[in-house]
Amino acid sequence: MGLFKKSVIGLEMDSKEIRAVEITGSVRQPVISAWGRMSLPEGIVKDGRVMNVESLSLYLDKLISQNGFKSRDVMLGISNQDVIIRFASFPKVPEDKIRNMVMFQAQEYIPVPLEELQLDYVVAGEKQNEDGAFLNIILVGARKKMLHDFINAFSGAKLTVKEIDSVTMAIGRAALCSIKEDVYAVAGFNHDIANLMVFNKGVFSMARSVPFSQSVAWKNENGNYSKTTSVMADILISELRSSIGYYRMQSEDSVEGVYLIGLPDIRAILEKFRDAGYEAKIAQPYLDIPVRNKSSGLGNFSTNDYSAAISLAIRGLGV
Structure with a gap:
């Protein structure tokens, strides 16, 4: 048994700001011990990708030093068009053989050479049909x-960086809880980006990411970006209507509810x-997690x- 509690920073960002939370304890008994946001000047991050490595380092250092973070270990979340999520079905095999099977067959589902990607996967459940037992696998690839x-x-x-995760998957876990x-x-x-997901009986059934910058509605008639809450909501x-329509073509189940997780201006949206x-x-995840020093100078x-x-x-x- 360790003498010290484990502590990890969860961190994600977009073109406007970095957001981070430090959690101490364990998966079963987490405590939020520090948090903070740091605004980013234009051009450091764009559509979820790093454009200026040195400048981002400076703002990361400011975020950590100014908000009471103690840990230096980060679980990084990324969300951009260099992250590929695909749903696949593989014959059920013993647990110790799943990884080799997935890595051997993943190229059939991924439209990018696997050598260009860091590939991971999640077992999302099982299904049975006349051909036998199958594993539902979520493949997540990111360009190296x-x-x-x-x-x-x-x-x-x-x-x-202890590990890198997809923000889509992180939001999905928040929704599930x-x-x-x-x-x-x-x-x-x-x-910068919309992450659309559908869940069925606790199983991640569909996911897609759409950068706002790819939408014609994101630009006004002069070619300038119109980053208003109204346009973002539209x-x-x-995109959600399209995603639900696609899901209903693939499944007999009807979507019972729609939930929002995100920022900015979530109530207006x-x-x-x-x-x-x-x-x-x-959605209101994680309300039961204790927050240390909630009324401190760190802000609301x-x-x-x-x-x-x-x-x-x-x-x-x-991890």
Whole structure:
């Protein structure tokens, strides 16, 4: 039994800011011990990718030093078009043979040469049909160069990246711990990207990521970006409608609820969803996790602002 409690920082970012939460303890008994946000000037991060490694290192160092973080170990969440998520089905094999099977057959599902990617997977469940027993596998691949840019930025801030996770998966875990419907959709978002997911009886059934910058609606008639809450909400609603429609073509189950996880302006976006006819709700994960020094000089803490970072840190405690 260790004399010291484990501590990990969950951290994710977009073009506007970095968000981080430090959690101490264990997966079963986590305590939020520090948190913080750091605004980023334009051009350091774009659409979830690092554009300026040295500048990002400086802002990471400021975030850690100014907000009472003690750990230097980071569970990093990334969300950009260099992250590929695919759903696959493989014949059921013994647990110790799953990894070799997945790595051998993954190229059939991934549209990028595997040697360009860091590949991981999650077993999402099992199914049985007339052909036998199968494993439902979520494949997650990320381009190595993009990952190296992040790792170099963290190294420059004297931080250790313990592991890198998809923000989509982190938001998914946050949703699973707080939503009780059998079949529901989640719209997770930050300043740059929408992550759309559907869950069925606790199983991650569909996921897709859409950068806001790829939408025609994101630009005004002069070609300038119109980054308003209203435009963001319209894109989210359109993409979620498309995702639910696709899911319903693949499944007989109807989506029972729609939940939002993200920032900015989540309550204004919620009203736009309701105006569009969705009985949407804001997901409320992690409300039961104790927050140390909640009334300290670190500022007000809201789990809604840090859902992905909390999910990342909790996973990091188990690594």
